[in-house]
Amino acid sequence: MEQTLVIIKPDGVSRKLVGEILQRFEKKQLKLSQLRVAKMSRELAEEHYAHVKKFDFFEDMMTYMTSSEVVYLVLEGANVIKTVRKMIGATNCLEAEPGTIRGDYGANSYENIIHASDSPEAAMAEIKRFFSESK
Template sequence: MVMQRTFVMIKPDGVKRGLIGEIISRFEKRGLKIVSLKMVKMSRDIAEKLYDEHKGKSFFEELVNYVTSGPVVCMVIEGDDVVQVIRRMIGNTDPKEAPPGTIRGDYALSKSENVIHASDSIEKAQREMSLFFDKSDL
């Protein structure tokens, strides 16, 4: 077993629709540990840093505007192979391609309003966690 930590964020549509408890419950029922959690109103600067890899793409502005449109819930979650486990749990970015039983398959309304973000690698998780959490939070 290799314990890892990853960054997960419930996006504004998930918060607005009251899905926070349901999503956290899924992670806990899977045996994952919530190490730290906070609700924040993300600044444009942080949003641009979070989605830096998409800068220059056609959807970048829409994405930044969307994630700064309301509160988000940021979490650090720990578990065995947690990055891959959570990526499987959340499903494809496009809810039409996300299987039922995944978070996006069950709750996402569109490719842009897809409820949740999760790091796709350990390296990105480290960078993304540092945008929202101090070492003392972890």
């Protein structure tokens, strides 16, 4: 069974959208296998977003992602990565289709409510990063 990591970001938590987002996944018959609420450390945020460190918005993103609690979840299902990516919509909320999570609730390119793994390799690394025993 394929797995993916999803992070409901600080704006999704503060705007009380966690239940709505979880309900969307459940309606698609995706299995929630792990869930954890925690504040992301700067160290984990830098590791997770290392691929955008060269961009001007990196420090703002670090401040945002470590500002308050996030919800980490692992979803399982057939083609779960592709399904979830389609459900969340384009990274830039201004380009996300209405009916997607980002299209309905997102604010900008990084305050975009939600993160989801984009490949099986990323999912495996991200699940390990956020659900290891020591985190």
